[in-house]
Amino acid sequence: MAARSKIFVGTFVHSKTLGELEYLHDTVVAVDGSGKIVAVESNSSADAVSQKLGWTTDEVDVTTTKTAQFFFPGFIDTHLHASQYPNVGIFGNSTLLDWLNTYTFPLEASLKDPAKARKVYSRVIRKTLAHGTTTAAYYATVDVASTNLLADLCLQAGQRALVGRVCMDQLSPAYYRDESPEAALAATRESIAYIESIDPGREIVRPVLTPRFAPSCSAPLMRGLGGLAKERPDLPIQTHISENKNEIALVRELFPPESTGAQDDSYSGVYDAFGLLTDRTILAHGVHLSESEAELIAKRGAKVSHCPCSNSAITSGAARVRWLLEKGVCCGLGTDMSGGYSPSVLEAARLAALVSRHVAMGGDDKAKLTVEEVLYLATRGGAEVVGLQQRVGAFAVGMDWDAQLVGLSTVDAQGEVEGIAEGEEDGNVDVFGWESWPDIVAKWVYNGDDRNTRKVWVKGRLVHERK
Numbered sequence: 001m002a003a004r005s006k007i008f009v010g011t012f013v014h015s016k017t018l019g020e021l022e023y024l025h026d027t028v029v030a031v032d033g034s035g036k037i038v039a040v041e042s043n044s045s046a047d048a049v050s051q052k053l054g055w056t057t058d059e060v061d062v063t064t065t066k067t068a069q070f071f072f073p074g075f076i077d078t079h080l081h082a083s084q085y086p087n088v089g090i091f092g093n094s095t096l097l098d099w100l101n102t103y104t105f106p107l108e109a110s111l112k113d114p115a116k117a118r119k120v121y122s123r124v125i126r127k128t129l130a131h132g133t134t135t136a137a138y139y140a141t142v143d144v145a146s147t148n149l150l151a152d153l154c155l156q157a158g159q160r161a162l163v164g165r166v167c168m169d170q171l172s173p174a175y176y177r178d179e180s181p182e183a184a185l186a187a188t189r190e191s192i193a194y195i196e197s198i199d200p201g202r203e204i205v206r207p208v209l210t211p212r213f214a215p216s217c218s219a220p221l222m223r224g225l226g227g228l229a230k231e232r233p234d235l236p237i238q239t240h241i242s243e244n245k246n247e248i249a250l251v252r253e254l255f256p257p258e259s260t261g262a263q264d265d266s267y268s269g270v271y272d273a274f275g276l277l278t279d280r281t282i283l284a285h286g287v288h289l290s291e292s293e294a295e296l297i298a299k300r301g302a303k304v305s306h307c308p309c310s311n312s313a314i315t316s317g318a319a320r321v322r323w324l325l326e327k328g329v330c331c332g333l334g335t336d337m338s339g340g341y342s343p344s345v346l347e348a349a350r351l352a353a354l355v356s357r358h359v360a361m362g363g364d365d366k367a368k369l370t371v372e373e374v375l376y377l378a379t380r381g382g383a384e385v386v387g388l389q390q391r392v393g394a395f396a397v398g399m400d401w402d403a404q405l406v407g408l409s410t411v412d413a414q415g416e417v418e419g420i421a422e423g424e425e426d427g428n429v430d431v432f433g434w435e436s437w438p439d440i441v442a443k444w445v446y447n448g449d450d451r452n453t454r455k456v457w458v459k460g461r462l463v464h465e466r467k
């Protein structure tokens with residue numbers, strides 16, 4: 001049975017460009033039964049738009065914003081590890097390479113147990129949806145069955161997702177790695193075929209080639225994955241790059257240019273030499289990239305997932321997002337759980353703003369990112385990073401309705417929150433009534449959390465409602 005048509009009425013906020021948010025008031029957005037936006041009309045009414053579309057009122061569900069509420073595009077988390085979710089907040093004083101061995105590989109390996117994988121993956125999907133993440137680029141684990149389960153669960157829950165089986169055949173414990181490059185490639189093909197079989201139209205889930213990072217992959221595996229990327233130019237690719245200085249030194253040691261045919265000894269050059277630096281490639285981090293690497297990444301059209309929470313938590317460094325953008329590199333945001341401790345893209349946005357201020361304090365004042373810019377990265381930028389910019393990230397006719405209803409607290413004359421019953425939660429963002437819309441949005445960015453994410457839709461389907 002086709003889903004009912006939906007009409008949304010009130011205030012809509014979305015990114016027009018990197019630096020500009022558009023505020024649409026008294027606006028009506030109509031969404032058909034397939035989840036597509038079919039009308040965006042300002043200064044109109046639900047009745048007028050229904051009539052224009054030939055919809056009768058009894059076949060349409062109408063949702064209207066109240067005071068201090070607005071519709072915002074769903075967030076795009078361009079990089080996170082579903083399998084690491086139970087470890088959020090557990091990283092001690094580690095840095096990348098010891099963090100992987102101490103905390104990460106044992107947990108990921110343990111998700112071979114299907115019951116444990118189901119428990120973790122069901123929860124991470126619910127949690128990220130509750131924080132407004134409508135699209136997620138997930139790393140699963142090496143294990144095919146549990147990777148496929150993650151795709152099944154995303155499809156059931158209605159979360160748009162890229163799901164990657166992790167490829168890694170070296171430099172990890174024997175209990176957690178692919179047995180050989182051939183085994184890794186066969187397992188990757190198996191997982192791709194499964195994910196494509198459950199959603200052939202790629203409406204919600206799609207597979208993504210996932211070399212963990214260069215140090216985890218032998219040259220034959222990298223070569224094989226490059227071949228697969230060429231054979232399947234429709235598949236996205238995700239990996240990590242230039243996160244930590246010891247990691248970069250390791251890559252230089254493992255892949256000298258004479259062994260790969262690369263032009264230089266850079267990290268980006270390694271991926272490029274194996275055919276993995278493409279316009280479908282999502283590169284997590286890029287904290288320590290050189291000028292020439294940023295230029296190569298821009299030339300290839302590869303994208304960067306900026307993960308400020310992770311980069312701060314495991315002391316990797318402060319990525320220069322303004323510099324990347326000025327080099328012409330498309331950027332989005334990633335929570336990178338559990339290198340990052342938070343499932344929230346809103347938290348990633350606020351940390352992107354703060355990390356950019358640390359870059360500015362290092363001497364580059366124009367590095368500071370504005371509220372408008374971090375929200376662009378969280379939505380439209382992220383959509384481009386994962387190759388879905390025609391479908392999600394903004395409100396326009398022809399795009400899918402992937403959206404969140406944000407609700408903030410309004411304060412009455414006595415200083416109480418209006419409309420909140422005894423014992424109900426009101427959240428962290430108080431609106432007094434005199435703020436401008438840009439100020440309201442800034443207050444949300446710096447103090448909001450999942451209490452403000454009242455409803456979430458993906459492709460027109462309600463996938464989360466805060467009770």
Ligand SMILES: O=c1[nH]c(=O)c2nc[nH]c2[nH]1
Pocket residue numbers: 081096100104212213240243310336339
């Ligand atoms: O942030 C990260 N998380 C990981 O799991 C990982 N593996 C390699 N490099 C990594 N970086």
Ligand SMILES: [Zn+2]
Pocket residue numbers: 079080081240284336339
């Ligand atoms: Zn990561």
